[in-house]
Amino acid sequence: MTLFNCLIYTWYGLPIVSHLWENLPLVTINGVGILLESIFIFMYFCYASPKEKIKVGVTLVPVIVVFGLTTAISAVVFDDHRHRKSFVGSFGLVASISMYGSPLIVMKKVIETKSVEYMPFYLSFFSFLASSLWLAYGLLSHDLFLASPNMVATPLGILQLILYFKYKNKKDLAPTTMVISKRNDDEKNKAALELVVDVDRDIDANEKNSNNA
Known part of the structure; x- marks a missing residue:
């Protein structure tokens, strides 16, 4: 496109x-x-x-x-x-x-993941700058076909920058959460395995006591 x-x-x-x-x-x-x-x-x-x-x-x-x-x-x-x-x-x-469908999809992803990994600052900034300049050019030349699309692009550029500054310090949140979750799962699996081993040991001990009796 x-x-x-x-x-x-x-x-x-x-x-x-x-x-x-x-x-x-x-x-x-x-x-x-x-x-x-x-x-x-x-x-x-x-x-x-x-x-x-x-x-x-x-x-x-x-x-x-x-x-x-x-x-x-x-x-x-x-x-x-x-x-x-x-x-x-x-x-x-x-x-x-x-x-503008692509930036909207990226912004949706940023909001969902609370991470700006997929929305670099310079790309957002220069998209906003270009849209603003083309909007000014279209208005000064009284050209509706140049100004109109940038009337949509400029607010989207501002929104991208707002989202970037809102979530820029949370970009590592999703990976950290995944690591913690994985560690918790590993600990649960380890605890369950130890419990099974303890039960097996108790059963073996009871069988030995019964045989001795």
């Missing part, structure tokens, strides 16, 4: 959709995003198992197809920048909001 988002917003910022180069920062940043995502997918594909490679292919093909259709329709069907921006921007809006 991140690759699709970068593809859509790169196309959105090009002069075919936007007016001249009014959204040049959008093109450059998302162009870098396409490059990084492509490298990441390529590396993952090289080292993944055959089953995982199939999953990547099944996910990647619809992304390319939908992006291809979006670019073709926006370039051929619509003949002015306003309608092209509305059409492509709608896809970008949906893609951006869909990306």
Whole structure:
């Protein structure tokens, strides 16, 4: 979904959709995003198992197809920048909001485990910073399709930082609890084994006394 988002917003910022180069920062940043995502997918594909490679292919093909259709329709069907921006921007809006599913899942995990192991500080901080800057850019350029998704992303970034500072000192709680629980189980098993051994000894002693009598 991140690759699709970068593809859509790169196309959105090009002069075919936007007016001249009014959204040049959008093109450059998302162009870098396409490059990084492509490298990441390529590396993952090289080292993944055959089953995982199939999953990547099944996910990647619809992304390319939908992006291809979006670019073709926006370039051929619509003949002015306003309608092209509305059409492509709608896809970008949906893609951006869909990306927030992953942070929500991570935040849910942090709350459940009371550990920030899966939510690094710098990732949360720079996600918040990027969302805030893009929100400001969208508002200053009066572009609803740039501002709207970041109106959702910025509060989520703030919430991530709040959760991080709340649970950052409890990150070792879950492993410690597991170790203590394991030790308690081992002690219980040891005590039960000793009890069985003591009972066996008592039975053997009683049998010997009976035989002697």
